[in-house]
Amino acid sequence: MADRKAFPLRLDPTVYDALQRWAATDLRSLNAQIEFLLRRALKESGRLAADEDSRTESAVRKKKP
Numbered sequence: 001m002a003d004r005k006a007f008p009l010r011l012d013p014t015v016y017d018a019l020q021r022w023a024a025t026d027l028r029s030l031n032a033q034i035e036f037l038l039r040r041a042l043k044e045s046g047r048l049a050a051d052e053d054s055r056t057e058s059a060v061r062k063k064k065p
Contacts, residue, residue, distance in 0.1 A: 009034075 011019070023033035042048035 019033055020030050023030045026033060026036075028036065039048065043050070
């Protein structure tokens with residue numbers, strides 16, 4: 001199972017507020033929204049292979065109660 005890494009993230013307040021609203025609209029936590037956007041950007045740029053992403057997503061789903 002994949003370990004989750006935690007680290008502090010400093011954001012401009014305007015960016016934070018926009019992400020928070022977007023996350024609420026998509027019914028996600030702010031953390032999940034940021035991870036979703038990062039994964040999408042990584043896939044689109046070819047920096048995250050589809051098999052790596054599917055393994056990570058399935059591990060995350062298994063951890064949820």
